[in-house]
Amino acid sequence: MEFEVKTLDGQSAGSITVSEALFGLEPRADILQRMVRYQLAKRQQGTHKSKGRSEVKATSKKVYRQKGTGSARHGNKAAPQFRGGGKAFGPVARSHAIDLPKKVRALALKHALSAKARADAIIVVDDLTSADGKTKALAARFGGLGIANALVIGGSEIDAGFGRAARNIPQLDVLPVQGINVYDILRRDRLVLSRAAIEALEERFK
Incomplete structure (x- = not known):
């Protein structure tokens, strides 16, 4: 499978070949639902x-x-039926986390990526940098690419100027590749991946 690579200005920057095992699976809603439930509970x-x-x-x-x-x-004044009494079966501090096997979590990420690829909702950009760090300029560049609601995944570190410019744009989440997760992928309309992010994902699931 191949994706066209673009610059933030909308110019062509070649293409990149990606693994079918990562972006070409048949998405399973049950696995995605289990993973989202796991994340929200945790x-x-x-x-x-x-x-x-x-x-x-x-x-x-x-x-x-x-x-x-x-x-x-009546007896004790602390009984639940009295004003100021203790609550019967009230909430207690506890962990809501549920268990999900590591292999299922990894598979869910592959299915989320494949779902976006199947919906033609993945945009690959050559580099995520902003020299001036201006929100207005970056918003205009994203508008030229047709990006209004997206999750942006960069390399191992996000460029400081790009992160500063993007944080005030509504409906736009920016994460390093280590933070990519199923819930954030599914909650946004588009997935924007840098070339470095795809290379890191390919290496991670090799």
């Missing part, structure tokens, strides 16, 4: 917490006598 903080009956500061003395009041029988 990033939940899980710090929500409410006090239970044993954690509420309240007297343990019986509220009033058992009989003769005409009211329901």
Whole structure:
């Protein structure tokens, strides 16, 4: 499989051959769904917490006598039915992470790349640099390439000027190749890969 390589100004910069095992698979929605669920569950903080009956500061003395009041029988003031009492079966701090085999996670990334390739939503650029670091100039260059909603993947390091220019453009995410992930690929309309990013991905899955 071949992709045409362009410059940020829209000029042709040749072509690059990519692996069918990385960009030519038949996308499976079930694998992509499992990976997205894994990512979203893992990033939940899980710090929500409410006090239970044993954690509420309240007297343990019986509220009033058992009989003769005409009211329901009650004991501890920390019971859930009282105002200020402990919450019954409330949330506790925990990890929401679920397990997913490493091989499935790697396969999901291949299927996400293949899904974008099949949808003709991958743009390969020769280099991701910006000499002046100006957002307006970079937005105009992306507009010329037809990029309005995209994930941009660079090499092992993002050029400082490019990162500074791109961070104020809405609906545009910029990540080094180490940070590429299924959820960010799928949530954006297009995937912009630098030549260095493709070479790094090919080496990673060789």
